[in-house]
Amino acid sequence: MISVPDAFKKFRSRLELTDPEQKDASRRHYEIRDYLRTKFDITRDILTGSYKRETKTKPLKDVDIFCILGEKELHRRDKPPADLLTAFEDALVEEYGRGNVSRQRRSITVDFGVKPNADEDTGGKVMSFDVVPAFDKKHHYEIPDTSNPKGWTETDPEIHAEKATAANKAFDGRWKGIVRMTKKWNTHAGKPVKPSFLIEVMALELLVPPYGGNMRYELKGFFAAMADRIHDDWPEPAGLGPPVSDTMDRAARDKAKIALRKAEADAAAAIQLEAKGKNGEALRAWRALFGDMFPLS
Numbered sequence: 001m002i003s004v005p006d007a008f009k010k011f012r013s014r015l016e017l018t019d020p021e022q023k024d025a026s027r028r029h030y031e032i033r034d035y036l037r038t039k040f041d042i043t044r045d046i047l048t049g050s051y052k053r054e055t056k057t058k059p060l061k062d063v064d065i066f067c068i069l070g071e072k073e074l075h076r077r078d079k080p081p082a083d084l085l086t087a088f089e090d091a092l093v094e095e096y097g098r099g100n101v102s103r104q105r106r107s108i109t110v111d112f113g114v115k116p117n118a119d120e121d122t123g124g125k126v127m128s129f130d131v132v133p134a135f136d137k138k139h140h141y142e143i144p145d146t147s148n149p150k151g152w153t154e155t156d157p158e159i160h161a162e163k164a165t166a167a168n169k170a171f172d173g174r175w176k177g178i179v180r181m182t183k184k185w186n187t188h189a190g191k192p193v194k195p196s197f198l199i200e201v202m203a204l205e206l207l208v209p210p211y212g213g214n215m216r217y218e219l220k221g222f223f224a225a226m227a228d229r230i231h232d233d234w235p236e237p238a239g240l241g242p243p244v245s246d247t248m249d250r251a252a253r254d255k256a257k258i259a260l261r262k263a264e265a266d267a268a269a270a271i272q273l274e275a276k277g278k279n280g281e282a283l284r285a286w287r288a289l290f291g292d293m294f295p296l297s
Contacts, residue, residue, distance in 0.1 A: 002297050004274050004282050008215045010295045014058070015180040017051075020124025021060050025051065028126050029065055032092075032110065036131070039091040041072035043136070048157035053164040055179045055200055057187065058293075059116040061127035062109065066134045066141065066157065077135055081144030081151045088133050105147050107132045120293060140240055154240040160200075163237050167204055172211035178218055179203050181290065182226075185263060188291035192259035193226070194247050201234045201244045202226055216274070216286075220267035227260035263289060 002010070017025075025047075033045045049064030050056040056063070067088075069076070076084045089108045092101045100111045107130040114125040134141040137154065145153035168175040182203070183196050193199055206225040212218055231253050234245040248256065270285035280296075287294040 001280060002283070002295060004216070004279060004286070007283055007286065007295050011181065011290065011293065012177045012215075014293050014295070015177070015184060017054075017056060017058070017060060018124060021058075021122075021126065024124055025060065025063050025126045028112070028129055029063070032065060032129055032131060033067070035095050036067055036088075036091065040067070040087075040133075041070035042067050043070040044068050046157070048132070048161075049130070050183075050197070050200070052157065053161050053200070054168075054176050055164060055183070057180050057183045057196075059120050059122045059127055060125075062130050063126055063128070064107070064130045064132060064157070066132050066143075068134050068136050068141065074135075077142075082146055084133050084144050085146070088131060092131065104130065106143050106145050106153065118292075140238065145241075148242060153242065155236065156238040156240060159238040163204055164200065167207065167209075170209040171207055172209075174211045174215065174218070175203065175207055178207060178215070178222060181215075181219060182222060184290050184293060188289075189259050189263070192252075192256040193230070194252070195244070198234060198244050198248075199226075201237060202229065204237065216267065216271050220264055220271065223260050223264040223267060227257050227264060230257050230260060 029047055033042070036042060045068060046066045047064065048066050049062075051063045076087070085103055085108060089101060089103050092108055092110055096110050100113065102109045102111070109128055109130050111128045112126060114122050114127045116122045116127070132143055134143045140154055140156035142152050142154050145151065164176065179200050182199050186193050186196060186199060202225075203222065206229065207218070207222060231250070232245070233243045235243055266285065266289045270282050270289065273282035273285055283296050287296060
Protein backbone atom coordinates (compact mmCIF):
# COMPACT_ATOMS: atom_id res chain seq x y z
CA MET A 1 0.00 0.00 0.00
CA ILE A 2 1.23 3.46 -0.85
CA SER A 3 2.14 5.86 1.98
CA VAL A 4 0.17 9.09 2.41
CA PRO A 5 3.15 11.33 1.48
CA ASP A 6 3.75 9.25 -1.66
CA ALA A 7 0.04 9.35 -2.47
CA PHE A 8 0.17 13.15 -2.42
CA LYS A 9 3.19 13.14 -4.72
CA LYS A 10 1.29 10.88 -7.12
CA PHE A 11 -1.85 13.02 -6.82
CA ARG A 12 0.13 16.14 -7.59
CA SER A 13 1.63 14.45 -10.66
CA ARG A 14 -1.81 13.30 -11.87
CA LEU A 15 -3.08 16.88 -11.80
CA GLU A 16 -0.22 18.18 -13.94
CA LEU A 17 -0.79 18.45 -17.67
CA THR A 18 0.88 15.80 -19.83
CA ASP A 19 2.96 16.42 -22.94
CA PRO A 20 0.15 15.17 -25.24
CA GLU A 21 -2.32 17.55 -23.56
CA GLN A 22 0.04 20.49 -23.96
CA LYS A 23 0.73 19.58 -27.59
CA ASP A 24 -2.98 19.33 -28.35
CA ALA A 25 -3.61 22.66 -26.62
CA SER A 26 -0.88 24.24 -28.76
CA ARG A 27 -2.34 22.71 -31.94
CA ARG A 28 -5.85 23.95 -31.13
CA HIS A 29 -4.49 27.38 -30.22
CA TYR A 30 -2.85 27.81 -33.61
CA GLU A 31 -5.90 26.40 -35.37
CA ILE A 32 -8.24 28.93 -33.74
CA ARG A 33 -5.77 31.80 -34.12
CA ASP A 34 -5.18 31.19 -37.81
CA TYR A 35 -8.89 30.92 -38.54
CA LEU A 36 -9.85 34.07 -36.62
CA ARG A 37 -7.15 36.05 -38.41
CA THR A 38 -9.10 35.47 -41.62
CA LYS A 39 -12.10 37.16 -39.99
CA PHE A 40 -10.62 39.94 -37.84
CA ASP A 41 -7.61 42.23 -37.65
CA ILE A 42 -5.71 40.47 -34.87
CA THR A 43 -2.26 41.87 -34.13
CA ARG A 44 -1.26 39.11 -31.73
CA ASP A 45 -2.68 36.48 -29.43
CA ILE A 46 -1.60 34.97 -26.13
CA LEU A 47 -2.57 31.94 -24.11
CA THR A 48 -3.71 33.11 -20.69
CA GLY A 49 -5.67 31.95 -17.67
CA SER A 50 -4.88 28.99 -15.44
CA TYR A 51 -3.37 27.09 -18.40
CA LYS A 52 -0.67 29.73 -18.74
CA ARG A 53 -0.24 29.98 -14.97
CA GLU A 54 0.08 26.17 -14.72
CA THR A 55 -2.76 25.96 -12.22
CA LYS A 56 -5.19 24.23 -14.58
CA THR A 57 -6.76 21.02 -13.32
CA LYS A 58 -7.77 18.04 -15.39
CA PRO A 59 -9.68 17.25 -17.49
CA LEU A 60 -8.27 20.06 -19.62
CA LYS A 61 -10.98 22.48 -20.70
CA ASP A 62 -11.71 26.20 -21.07
CA VAL A 63 -8.17 27.11 -22.11
CA ASP A 64 -8.10 30.91 -22.50
CA ILE A 65 -6.78 32.62 -25.61
CA PHE A 66 -6.65 36.42 -25.79
CA CYS A 67 -7.05 37.77 -29.33
CA ILE A 68 -5.69 41.33 -29.30
CA LEU A 69 -7.42 43.37 -31.98
CA GLY A 70 -5.72 45.81 -34.35
CA GLU A 71 -6.62 49.27 -35.63
CA LYS A 72 -9.15 48.02 -38.18
CA GLU A 73 -11.29 46.73 -35.30
CA LEU A 74 -11.21 49.89 -33.16
CA HIS A 75 -14.68 50.88 -34.40
CA ARG A 76 -16.05 48.00 -32.34
CA ARG A 77 -14.88 49.73 -29.16
CA ASP A 78 -17.58 52.38 -29.67
CA LYS A 79 -20.36 49.81 -29.84
CA PRO A 80 -21.92 47.64 -27.10
CA PRO A 81 -19.50 44.91 -25.95
CA ALA A 82 -22.16 42.29 -26.69
CA ASP A 83 -21.78 43.19 -30.38
CA LEU A 84 -18.10 42.26 -30.29
CA LEU A 85 -18.87 38.95 -28.59
CA THR A 86 -21.59 38.30 -31.15
CA ALA A 87 -19.16 38.92 -34.01
CA PHE A 88 -16.70 36.40 -32.57
CA GLU A 89 -19.48 33.96 -31.79
CA ASP A 90 -20.83 34.11 -35.35
CA ALA A 91 -17.36 33.60 -36.80
CA LEU A 92 -16.65 30.59 -34.60
CA VAL A 93 -20.09 29.08 -35.30
CA GLU A 94 -19.26 29.26 -39.00
CA GLU A 95 -16.16 27.15 -38.41
CA TYR A 96 -17.16 24.83 -35.54
CA GLY A 97 -20.97 24.63 -35.70
CA ARG A 98 -23.75 26.10 -33.60
CA GLY A 99 -23.84 23.21 -31.15
CA ASN A 100 -20.15 23.56 -30.29
CA VAL A 101 -20.06 27.30 -29.62
CA SER A 102 -21.51 29.22 -26.67
CA ARG A 103 -21.19 32.71 -25.22
CA GLN A 104 -19.91 33.50 -21.73
CA ARG A 105 -19.66 36.74 -19.77
CA ARG A 106 -16.35 37.75 -21.35
CA SER A 107 -15.61 35.11 -23.95
CA ILE A 108 -16.83 32.62 -26.52
CA THR A 109 -16.38 28.93 -25.73
CA VAL A 110 -15.53 26.42 -28.44
CA ASP A 111 -16.22 22.82 -27.43
CA PHE A 112 -14.37 20.12 -29.35
CA GLY A 113 -16.68 17.29 -28.31
CA VAL A 114 -14.01 15.52 -26.25
CA LYS A 115 -15.40 13.65 -23.24
CA PRO A 116 -13.36 12.37 -20.28
CA ASN A 117 -13.59 8.75 -19.23
CA ALA A 118 -14.34 7.53 -15.71
CA ASP A 119 -10.76 8.38 -14.68
CA GLU A 120 -11.15 11.95 -16.02
CA ASP A 121 -8.74 11.14 -18.85
CA THR A 122 -9.33 12.68 -22.28
CA GLY A 123 -6.63 10.77 -24.11
CA GLY A 124 -4.40 13.83 -24.24
CA LYS A 125 -7.06 16.00 -25.88
CA VAL A 126 -8.32 19.47 -24.94
CA MET A 127 -12.06 19.66 -24.30
CA SER A 128 -12.64 23.35 -25.03
CA PHE A 129 -11.14 26.82 -25.53
CA ASP A 130 -12.42 30.20 -24.31
CA VAL A 131 -11.75 32.91 -26.90
CA VAL A 132 -11.46 36.41 -25.43
CA PRO A 133 -11.42 39.43 -27.79
CA ALA A 134 -9.25 42.19 -26.33
CA PHE A 135 -7.99 45.69 -27.03
CA ASP A 136 -4.45 46.68 -26.15
CA LYS A 137 -4.25 49.64 -23.73
CA LYS A 138 -0.43 49.97 -23.86
CA HIS A 139 0.27 48.50 -20.42
CA HIS A 140 -2.74 46.20 -20.08
CA TYR A 141 -5.87 45.03 -21.90
CA GLU A 142 -9.56 45.83 -22.11
CA ILE A 143 -12.09 43.06 -22.74
CA PRO A 144 -15.88 42.98 -23.14
CA ASP A 145 -17.76 42.15 -19.96
CA THR A 146 -21.53 41.87 -20.22
CA SER A 147 -21.90 41.73 -16.42
CA ASN A 148 -19.99 44.95 -15.83
CA PRO A 149 -22.16 48.12 -15.88
CA LYS A 150 -19.40 49.83 -17.85
CA GLY A 151 -19.53 47.10 -20.48
CA TRP A 152 -15.78 46.59 -20.44
CA THR A 153 -13.23 45.25 -17.97
CA GLU A 154 -9.54 46.11 -17.79
CA THR A 155 -7.16 43.29 -16.97
CA ASP A 156 -3.62 42.02 -17.41
CA PRO A 157 -3.29 38.22 -17.44
CA GLU A 158 0.46 38.55 -17.83
CA ILE A 159 0.67 40.13 -14.36
CA HIS A 160 -1.47 37.27 -13.03
CA ALA A 161 1.05 34.78 -14.44
CA GLU A 162 4.00 36.68 -12.99
CA LYS A 163 2.45 36.70 -9.52
CA ALA A 164 1.67 32.98 -9.68
CA THR A 165 5.26 32.22 -10.71
CA ALA A 166 6.66 34.35 -7.88
CA ALA A 167 4.34 32.74 -5.32
CA ASN A 168 5.32 29.26 -6.46
CA LYS A 169 9.02 30.08 -6.19
CA ALA A 170 8.60 31.54 -2.70
CA PHE A 171 6.69 28.43 -1.63
CA ASP A 172 9.43 26.01 -2.65
CA GLY A 173 7.64 25.06 -5.86
CA ARG A 174 4.59 23.74 -4.00
CA TRP A 175 2.18 26.68 -4.42
CA LYS A 176 0.82 25.67 -7.82
CA GLY A 177 0.33 22.08 -6.67
CA ILE A 178 -1.68 23.18 -3.64
CA VAL A 179 -3.80 25.45 -5.83
CA ARG A 180 -4.50 22.60 -8.28
CA MET A 181 -5.45 20.26 -5.42
CA THR A 182 -7.76 22.84 -3.90
CA LYS A 183 -9.37 23.42 -7.28
CA LYS A 184 -9.90 19.67 -7.61
CA TRP A 185 -11.57 19.65 -4.19
CA ASN A 186 -13.74 22.56 -5.32
CA THR A 187 -14.91 20.66 -8.40
CA HIS A 188 -15.50 17.46 -6.40
CA ALA A 189 -17.50 19.44 -3.81
CA GLY A 190 -19.81 20.98 -6.42
CA LYS A 191 -17.86 24.23 -6.96
CA PRO A 192 -18.81 26.15 -3.79
CA VAL A 193 -16.05 28.69 -4.56
CA LYS A 194 -16.70 30.60 -7.79
CA PRO A 195 -14.91 31.32 -9.99
CA SER A 196 -12.08 28.85 -9.48
CA PHE A 197 -9.69 31.76 -10.12
CA LEU A 198 -10.78 33.08 -6.72
CA ILE A 199 -8.93 30.16 -5.13
CA GLU A 200 -5.71 31.33 -6.81
CA VAL A 201 -6.27 34.93 -5.78
CA MET A 202 -6.82 33.90 -2.15
CA ALA A 203 -3.76 31.64 -2.30
CA LEU A 204 -1.56 34.61 -3.24
CA GLU A 205 -2.23 36.05 0.21
CA LEU A 206 -3.16 33.07 2.37
CA LEU A 207 -0.38 30.62 1.47
CA VAL A 208 2.34 32.43 3.38
CA PRO A 209 5.92 31.31 2.65
CA PRO A 210 8.05 29.51 3.47
CA TYR A 211 6.56 26.10 2.71
CA GLY A 212 6.22 24.16 5.96
CA GLY A 213 7.29 20.83 4.50
CA ASN A 214 4.00 18.94 4.90
CA MET A 215 1.41 19.19 2.13
CA ARG A 216 -1.38 17.82 4.32
CA TYR A 217 -0.99 20.53 6.97
CA GLU A 218 -0.66 23.24 4.32
CA LEU A 219 -3.95 22.16 2.73
CA LYS A 220 -5.73 22.00 6.06
CA GLY A 221 -4.47 25.48 6.91
CA PHE A 222 -5.47 26.82 3.50
CA PHE A 223 -9.02 25.48 3.85
CA ALA A 224 -9.23 27.13 7.28
CA ALA A 225 -7.88 30.47 6.06
CA MET A 226 -10.23 30.48 3.07
CA ALA A 227 -13.20 29.80 5.36
CA ASP A 228 -12.13 32.72 7.58
CA ARG A 229 -11.80 35.11 4.62
CA ILE A 230 -14.43 33.96 2.09
CA HIS A 231 -16.68 36.93 2.93
CA ASP A 232 -13.93 39.42 2.10
CA ASP A 233 -13.76 41.18 -1.24
CA TRP A 234 -10.80 39.89 -3.24
CA PRO A 235 -9.40 42.40 -5.76
CA GLU A 236 -8.24 41.39 -9.21
CA PRO A 237 -4.45 40.78 -8.89
CA ALA A 238 -3.45 43.37 -11.50
CA GLY A 239 -5.53 46.02 -9.73
CA LEU A 240 -7.51 46.78 -12.86
CA GLY A 241 -10.83 44.93 -13.04
CA PRO A 242 -13.70 44.31 -10.62
CA PRO A 243 -13.15 42.08 -7.57
CA VAL A 244 -12.70 38.43 -8.50
CA SER A 245 -15.18 37.60 -5.75
CA ASP A 246 -17.95 39.68 -7.31
CA THR A 247 -19.85 36.67 -8.67
CA MET A 248 -20.64 35.37 -5.16
CA ASP A 249 -23.41 36.99 -3.11
CA ARG A 250 -23.65 36.62 0.66
CA ALA A 251 -25.71 33.43 0.48
CA ALA A 252 -23.16 31.84 -1.86
CA ARG A 253 -20.32 32.83 0.45
CA ASP A 254 -22.19 31.39 3.44
CA LYS A 255 -22.48 28.06 1.61
CA ALA A 256 -18.84 28.20 0.57
CA LYS A 257 -17.78 28.80 4.17
CA ILE A 258 -19.67 25.71 5.31
CA ALA A 259 -18.02 23.64 2.57
CA LEU A 260 -14.57 25.00 3.45
CA ARG A 261 -15.04 24.30 7.16
CA LYS A 262 -16.05 20.74 6.31
CA ALA A 263 -12.96 20.38 4.11
CA GLU A 264 -10.80 21.66 6.98
CA ALA A 265 -12.40 19.15 9.38
CA ASP A 266 -12.07 16.29 6.91
CA ALA A 267 -8.41 17.13 6.33
CA ALA A 268 -7.82 17.22 10.10
CA ALA A 269 -9.49 13.81 10.48
CA ALA A 270 -7.33 12.34 7.69
CA ILE A 271 -4.19 13.71 9.35
CA GLN A 272 -5.22 12.12 12.66
CA LEU A 273 -5.79 8.76 10.99
CA GLU A 274 -2.30 8.89 9.53
CA ALA A 275 -0.83 9.86 12.92
CA LYS A 276 -2.51 6.80 14.46
CA GLY A 277 -0.92 4.55 11.86
CA LYS A 278 -4.19 3.92 10.00
CA ASN A 279 -2.68 4.45 6.58
CA GLY A 280 -5.44 2.85 4.54
CA GLU A 281 -8.17 4.79 6.31
CA ALA A 282 -6.23 8.01 5.89
CA LEU A 283 -5.88 7.41 2.16
CA ARG A 284 -9.60 6.76 1.82
CA ALA A 285 -10.37 9.91 3.80
CA TRP A 286 -8.23 12.02 1.45
CA ARG A 287 -9.87 10.39 -1.57
CA ALA A 288 -13.30 11.24 -0.14
CA LEU A 289 -12.12 14.85 0.06
CA PHE A 290 -10.51 15.14 -3.38
CA GLY A 291 -12.27 12.52 -5.48
CA ASP A 292 -11.12 9.46 -7.41
CA MET A 293 -7.97 11.08 -8.81
CA PHE A 294 -6.45 10.76 -5.34
CA PRO A 295 -4.59 7.40 -5.39
CA LEU A 296 -5.05 4.54 -2.96
CA SER A 297 -2.13 2.54 -4.30
